[in-house]
Amino acid sequence: MAFSSSPSHLPRDFPTSGFQVIDPSDKVEEENLPFYNRDDYYPMRMGEVIGRHYQVVAKLGYGTTSTVWLGRDLRDGKYWTLKVHINTTKHNQESAVYRHLADVAANMVGRPGRQNVRELHDSLTLTSQHGDHEVFVMTPLGMSLRTLQQMQPNHAFEKMFVTSAVDQVLFGLYYLHAAELVHTDLHSDNLLVAIVDNSVLADVEEGEIFEPAARKRDDDRFVYVSRYMLGGPGPLTICDFGQARIGNVHRGLAMPLPYRAPEVILRMDWGAPVDLWAVGLLSWSLLKPRALFDLYAPDSPELNDAHHLAAMTALMGPPPPEFLQRSEEASKYWSEDGTWKGPVPVPTDLSFESLCTPLTGQDKEMFLNFLSGLLHWLPEERLTTEQTCHHLWLRGGGEQ
Template sequence: MASQTQRHYSPVALLPPREFPSTGFEVIDPSQSVEEERLPFYNCHAYYPMRIGAVIKDRYQVVAKLGYGTSSSVWLCHDLMERSYWVLKVHVNTLKHNQELDVYRHLAGVTEEHPGRGYIRQLKDSFTLKSHNGEHDVFVMKPLGMSLKTLQEMQKGGTFQQILVVSALNQVLLGLNFLHEADVIHTDLHSDNLLIALTDDSILAKVEDDEIRTPSARKQVGDTIIYVSRYMLAGAGALTICDLGQARVGKLHSGNAMPVQYRAPEVILNMKWGNAVDMWSVGLLAWDLLEGESLFRIYDHESEEHNDAHHLAMMTALLGSPPPEFLNRSKETRKYWDEGGKWKGPVPLPNEKTLQSLSKTLAKDDKEKFLDFIRLLLHWIPEERLSSGHAYYHPWLGGKS
């Protein structure tokens, strides 16, 4: 019997972790609220007490804080094993159910190739970190650049040229088509959740070097350090749809969804809703990017009922009266319209508000195509809105990415 040669595999040599300064940074006064402390319902014990310079899971060295939200903080890490950069999204320990993780697990089961998958932020890995106050879900994700909203704010007049809007929407529609075919509804689509991919990782190495040369300002509260985020104003790659924390799996849902000013009428009126709510969002996104001023806003911060009335009144002014088929889907409609669709709500209809008059960026044929695109998305009846696939081939977009 021939002898077998024993193979020996050398372990991957880890990069040595770098030393980060313990002095030389601005110390923020303890009485001053910073970063996540400014969020409503902030709970300092809910966030993981991350430290810059720490090595997580024996491989990810934390090199900078990139941001925060109500349910997580975001950190740039240098992978000492793969010698690359990743983002750690560290969730609060009060998250009873991690919907985003459920959505990613569902998408991982989609094996069919789809050109839109690349426009959705991918999850490389996930694990759990323990703190004194509980457990924190952690996502390992590819670093991305600035949001489309940030880029828009840097533009002259706060708007994009038509050619850039068309390109952005084509990418968004491809990504949405992948989600919708996988039975996922995003529900939170707006320019702040569209990040621009990086084409050069050198910016990430620079962020790490900058943190060593000029360490971030910080504030200490007990054993917790709250760092000031470093924002990466970079990115020249494809748009990436991010933040699936509010996404739903399945074709039909009910209850609240969507940011208030972006809510589709079926959500406001407590009807069943499906992926057509995302197409309503695409219409509002297109308008925001091209015209600069949103069609709808938050009208009343104190009263949800009063705000809904103003919101629906503006919809009626811009889109015309809802058809009987829509009115019959919810008893809630009786508060705002009579049986024939005439407005009777508790607030007056806005005067002289039409899509035609509010659209000021384009002219002639381009304007007509754009308004046709908007009207086919901002339709009262969800089933009559363009799907992501049909919207991609609308004449205004031409189906070209």
């Protein structure tokens, strides 16, 4: 039965056969994540109606703390993204961030960047055998920037695309920082392309009806394969605020390991400049698929920090004395004059100039100037979001 546009509709019936059945011994999607526990996740069924009027019509993705679904509101036919959290979350930081954004919204009217930040439309709670699951109801978005990058030749974007993408990210950060929020988890997985052609949402539902997604039976539940959505070149949207911090000054570990700013690694106070550090790494990774920094020693956090800081020293030179004086941790890696003494050697073959192969000539020179304004030891010396937006590399200007 096709879904019509009139209000108050009965839910549709979804196929119970005609799909690829995945071998029970194979891991599917979220099952591949470290520390996966099946009982933490809500056992969603395709076609299930949650919150009384949202029918689940497709799976869109998954993560360490949630699965993501496409839902259709049976009252008016409108589509929504349903982010269903695991039941072991003691404190849902993303929920606190959305409440904060709602509280400050009146003071943010007209401020640029709102369209580049994901909004929360509604929330509800589901109960499973093993606990409660908070559900966010949000506007549907397309695929992540990382997924889109994997579809490109050589897994890299052209410069014009990169400058446009970074522009939009900066607008979103401008809004978040004005709201006294630090994202801390800014990378291409958390940047989604907005949908400008909503017909793709109905197409996804029809696809699930007529060509249902592959799935695996796991006792009393199914684990489904996700569908990708891309409905036109809409604006980039910053998503996933589960690691975001409210306020301007923070302390303690944050950011994914390869993206960590030096002040985070060295347990200094940190704030919004860590997001600008991440913008520098993001800009690099969109032009060149190999990340600037790596996960060097997965089994040893201490050794990984040493390799990470050694690579930073090779690329940026030794940190200034005023930076070293801010952390007792720094004495493990440098003497007072900035001479490296860490447990691993400083690489001798690393430089921005040699690694930056996608660009040449003046364009390369301008990009490296742009990068040096963001990848700086002293957080207060990094460009702000507004200063970064006006940099000549993004604006296509002439020589610095």
